[in-house]
Every structure is written in C-alpha cells, then in structure tokens.
Amino acid sequence: MPELPEVETIRKDLEKEIVGLTILDFKTEWPKKVFPSEKEVKRRIIGATIKSIERRAKLLIFHLSNNYKIIFHLKISGQLLIRCKGNPSDKYTHHVFGLSKGKQLRFADLRKFGYIKVISETEKDKELEKFGPEPLSQELNPQKFYEIIKNRKKPIKLVLMDQGIIAGVGNIYANESLFLAHIHPERKANNLSEEKAVTLYKKIEQVLKEGLEFRGASDNNYVDAYGEKGRYQEHFRVYGKRDKPCPKCGTTLKYNKVGGRGTVFCPKCQK
DNA sequence: CACATTGTTACCAG
DNA sequence: ACTGGTAACAATGT
Secondary structure (H helix, E strand, O other): OOOHHHHHHHHHHHHHHHOOOEEEEEEEOOHHHEEOOHHHHHHHHOOOEEEEEEEEOOEEEEEEOOOEEEEEEOOOOEEEEEEEOOOOOOOOEEEEEEEHHHEEEEEEEOOOOOEEEEEEOOOOOHHHHOOOOOOOOOOOOHHHHHHHHOOOOOEHHHHHHOOOOOOOOOHHHHHHHHHHOOOOOOOEHHHOOHHHHHHHHHHHHHHHHHHHHOOOOOOOOOOOOOOOOOOHHHHOOOOOOOOOEOOOOOOEOEEEEEOOEEEEEOOOOOO
C-alpha cells in the first residue's frame, strides 16, 4: 500500500534521523525475506555507516559507506520505524537494525510480504533497472507522459500502475488522479487525446503532492518512520468510497475490478 | 473458514 | 522481442 508519497515521507524521516549512523547489529525473525541470506547480510552491513537514503519507485535504498546498499520493499503492510533501544516493542517486527547512538531501525510487517536485500553498489540489479521515469522529477513532464502512454493499448489505470512505465503510482493515486481528470479507468491509454493525457499528468502530480503534504495515506496500516499515521485518507475523493456519492455530481460511485484490482470511479464524471 | 488484500512476477498467447 | 492478459504468490486478520 505505501506508494510514492508514503515511501517518500518515510525516506525523509529516515534521512533526518539515521543518515550518518553506523549499523552495529542486525537481527531477524523472518530470514525468508532477507537476501541473499541473514548471514551474508550481516557480513555486508555490520560496521558500515549509512551515507544516504534514496527512493526509487516504491523502494527505499540505503547507500552504505562500504560500497553496499540495502534495498527495502514494504509491499502491502511493511513499516520502517525509528526507535531507541529499549523502547516498547512494535507489533509484527521481524527485522531489527541496531544503530549507533542507541537507535534502532525496526522493520514491522503484518503480511510479511516486504523484504530486505543487500547488494553491492556495482552489482547490476534487474529490480532497479526495470522502473519507468519518476513523476515529480525532471524525468517526466506532460508531453513526455503523453509520449510514454500514447501507444499503450491497455486500460489507462493499469498503465499508471505499471512500474515499468511510470514509477511509484499505486492504486490510491491512480484512482484519485483519474477521477480528477474525468477519465474512465478502463479507457485504453492510446485512446486519450494529447490534451487529456496532459490533464491527467497534471492531476497525477497534484495528488502525489497532496499525498506528500499530508504525510501519506493511512487508509490501512501505513505509518511514517515515527509510527505516526498520515492524513491523506481524509481527503480521498473516490478511493475506498464505493457506493458513496460522487463529490462532484452526487452520482453513486461505482466499483469495478480493473486488472483484478479494486477500482472506484464516478460513472457520470469519468468517460 | 474462505476470503480479501496488493504489488509483483511467472507464464502464456499473440 | 515485446505486449497484454491472467493466475499465482507472499501471510494473516476478519
């Protein structure tokens, strides 16, 4: 569930709190999601200092002082929490990084779908190469967006959520941006005029920025690195509002599966 | 207790 | 080689 704004919020928290600290220890109760192995991860990271923290799509990447990097994927329910040693335990914590200055980084994950991977900076990693351009960066603007989507034949919502086409957009921000752009989620991407595509891209930027402003959407169990919920869910227009009135025209919002994923839209406003 | 959940990949067909 | 469509998968609270 954490999408671009949620992961970026966590990234900023972590940057503020733990860049410059040294990793003293690593413990896991769920080695199945630690790659290449618990033992090798320990060998690679203990003693190294966290130099910088980057986000790519929905991934977080810690760059270490020793030419290794740690990649985190939170998937549906992962949380990264900054705590002090001895703080009360956090439910569903499966991995703990002991840090200098008495700090801890705890990876909690109810569903256990999230993972940790440590690789060398020079190692080519398929996972990091597959992503499309980042919205809110120089890599994308309305015209480039149009070029990227204009030949895609699948539903626009699936194009938005395809990490290989555009990085970081998930179900919440796809639903919300399509609503604001008045585009039906199942419209084929190649069916959108340049004008419509430009509008859509601007709406994507808008909802991502709103998400950042409210420190993410805690519709489910998302929390920032301090364990605090975001507030963007209070501003959803359609996401999770199946059978409620459209905020624009009052028509009952419809729910469909698009590509097997829950999708809410206004049948009147979104064509 | 079967189900919903969701980002991602595996697999297949075209 | 690439695209699109669908199933499968991770695990568990409800």
